[in-house]
Amino acid sequence: MKRLLSLMRGLATGVVLALCTVLFVDIPDAQAEYGDVVINNYSDAAGMRPAVFPHWFHRMRFRCKVCHADLGFKMKAGGNEINMVKIIDGQFCGACHNGDIAWSVENCNLCHSGKPGTQTQVHESTIHKLAQPAGTPKK
Amino acid sequence: MTMISRMAFLVLALAAVPAAAEQSGKDVYGKVCATCHASGLAGAPRYGNAGDWAPRVAGGVARLYQSALNGTPKGMPAKGGNLALSDAEAKGAVDFMLAAVKDAARPAAAQAEPKKAEARKDEARKADTAKDEPKAAPVPAAVATTSAATTEVAAAAPADVNSFNRLLKPVSKRNLPPPEDGIHDPSSDGTHALQPPLTAFGPLPKSNAGNRINWVEALNQKKLNPRYDRLDPKAEPVVMDLNIVREVKGSMPDVVYPHKQHTEWLDCSNCHPAIFIPQKGANSISMAAILMGEKCGVCHGKVAFPVSECRNCHSKKKELAVRPAAAEPAK
Numbered sequence: 369m370k371r372l373l374s375l376m377r378g379l380a381t382g383v384v385l386a387l388c389t390v391l392f393v394d395i396p397d398a399q400a401e402y403g404d405v406v407i408n409n410y411s412d413a414a415g416m417r418p419a420v421f422p423h424w425f426h427r428m429r430f431r432c433k434v435c436h437a438d439l440g441f442k443m444k445a446g447g448n449e450i451n452m453v454k455i456i457d458g459q460f461c462g463a464c465h466n467g468d469i470a471w472s473v474e475n476c477n478l479c480h481s482g483k484p485g486t487q488t489q490v491h492e493s494t495i496h497k498l499a500q501p502a503g504t505p506k507k
Numbered sequence: 508m509t510m511i512s513r514m515a516f517l518v519l520a521l522a523a524v525p526a527a528a529e530q531s532g533k534d535v536y537g538k539v540c541a542t543c544h545a546s547g548l549a550g551a552p553r554y555g556n557a558g559d560w561a562p563r564v565a566g567g568v569a570r571l572y573q574s575a576l577n578g579t580p581k582g583m584p585a586k587g588g589n590l591a592l593s594d595a596e597a598k599g600a601v602d603f604m605l606a607a608v609k610d611a612a613r614p615a616a617a618q619a620e621p622k623k624a625e626a627r628k629d630e631a632r633k634a635d636t637a638k639d640e641p642k643a644a645p646v647p648a649a650v651a652t653t654s655a656a657t658t659e660v661a662a663a664a665p666a667d668v669n670s671f672n673r674l675l676k677p678v679s680k681r682n683l684p685p686p687e688d689g690i691h692d693p694s695s696d697g698t699h700a701l702q703p704p705l706t707a708f709g710p711l712p713k714s715n716a717g718n719r720i721n722w723v724e725a726l727n728q729k730k731l732n733p734r735y736d737r738l739d740p741k742a743e744p745v746v747m748d749l750n751i752v753r754e755v756k757g758s759m760p761d762v763v764y765p766h767k768q769h770t771e772w773l774d775c776s777n778c779h780p781a782i783f784i785p786q787k788g789a790n791s792i793s794m795a796a797i798l799m800g801e802k803c804g805v806c807h808g809k810v811a812f813p814v815s816e817c818r819n820c821h822s823k824k825k826e827l828a829v830r831p832a833a834a835e836p837a838k
Binding site: 398399400401402403404406417420422423424425427428429430431432433434436437438439443463464469475476477478479480481482483484486490491492493494495497 | 548676680681682683685687688689690691692695696697698700701702704707716717718719720722731733734735736737738744771772773774776777798799800804805806808809810813814
């Protein structure tokens with residue numbers, strides 16, 4: 369337990385130092401739902417709002433197995449290299465958001481609903497709470 | 508893997524911390540202290556929040572300087588973890604933070620604090636209209652104008668310095684609707700069409716952390732029946748009932764890992780063999796790894812209930828602890 373605490377503290381301290389080189393002052397405190405995943409590998413660069421995937425909403429309708437075994441979503445925020453071509457092809461989100469199981473891709477703003485600049489993250493995750501600011505870094 | 512690169516990054520960042528000439532309190536705050544003190548990370552008193560600072564200031568500024576220089580056992584690292592700071596720079600940062608709460612003591616600045624109590628009532632009222640069925644098409648919900656109105660209401664109520672729970676996330680900040688949650692962009696129409704979590708959570712059994720839903724009970728009580736197959740609503744999960752007890756050194760109760768609750772949700776391939784070799788005792792698991800998001804922490808602390816719920820996992824009393832307890836009812 370001691371080790372654990374000192375580890376957490378060590379991590380926090382280290383990260384603080386890391387952050388001060390890349391970050392800035394304003395960290396708005398975000399309070400989004402536990403397990404919300406922000407996916408922002410390409411969106412910012414493409415001038416779209418980042419996509420936000422709500423786990424709570426989907427797990428009320430599907431068990432984890434459907435996405436993480438059958439559809440092959442890796443359990444890693446931003447780790448699936450999702451893009452619109454794949455979605456329109458029926459992969460990833462497109463396996464359901466096809467106008468058949470769920471509403472289709474033309475509803476851009478329902479998925480692309482994140483604040484611009486929000487980094488890829490699993491909101492409220494342990495690591496994220498210890499280490500990364502929740503909100504939007506400037507620049 | 509990612510841990511290693513994270514660590515490497517830290518080391519690099521460490522080296523990169525500028526050993527600059529004397530910096531102003533404001534600069535030091537921005538570069539070092541803000542990481543924790545802007546958002547209240549780890550329970551740090553928040554910049555500009557009079558309620559957070561008042562009890563500390565009461566102990567005298569000299570003590571605060573000492574805390575800033577030497578750290579405190581409750582998580583304030585010495586000089587904010589940046590030992591390259593001079594004593595004067597660290598004190599300057601304290602002064603800078605204290606100056607902000609002198610301003611904040613004026614009522615106008617209390618604004619940012621007590622959030623959105625009104626909006627929550629609205630949401631609760633909407634809760635009645637909750638639907639579990641997938642919606643047929645996205646109905647653009649009436650754009651909630653509450654957020655703007657509520658900030659004014661909130662501004663009237665001053666922050667209570669001696670509020671009962673100073674650090675616990677208050678009820679008014681749990682399960683916020685998308686436009687207020689800080690991640691979704693309130694200026695997008697899509698955001699307002701999304702379902703606020705509370706309207707969906709109404710009938711589900713509660714818990715104390717994470718989504719504040721006891722997902723295991725929700726299935727048990729048949730309040731939810733998420734699909735096990737993308738297309739076939741009737742597909743039944745392949746449930747395996749096998750408990751694995753992991754003995755824990757020290758006083759913590761042993762960990763019981765239940766296959767049943769997991770295979771209700773997950774496929775064997777989600778864990779075997781990538782995360783766990785399917786053999787009792789073949790995996791070395793520690794709390795440190797779990798906190799770092801490995802082993803059980805791949806899911807717990809991200810999507811499944813978070814690590815704070817020790818008792819859910821550490822559920823088996825030790826032999827030692829059991830004996831005296833068993834002796835009592837016998838009497």
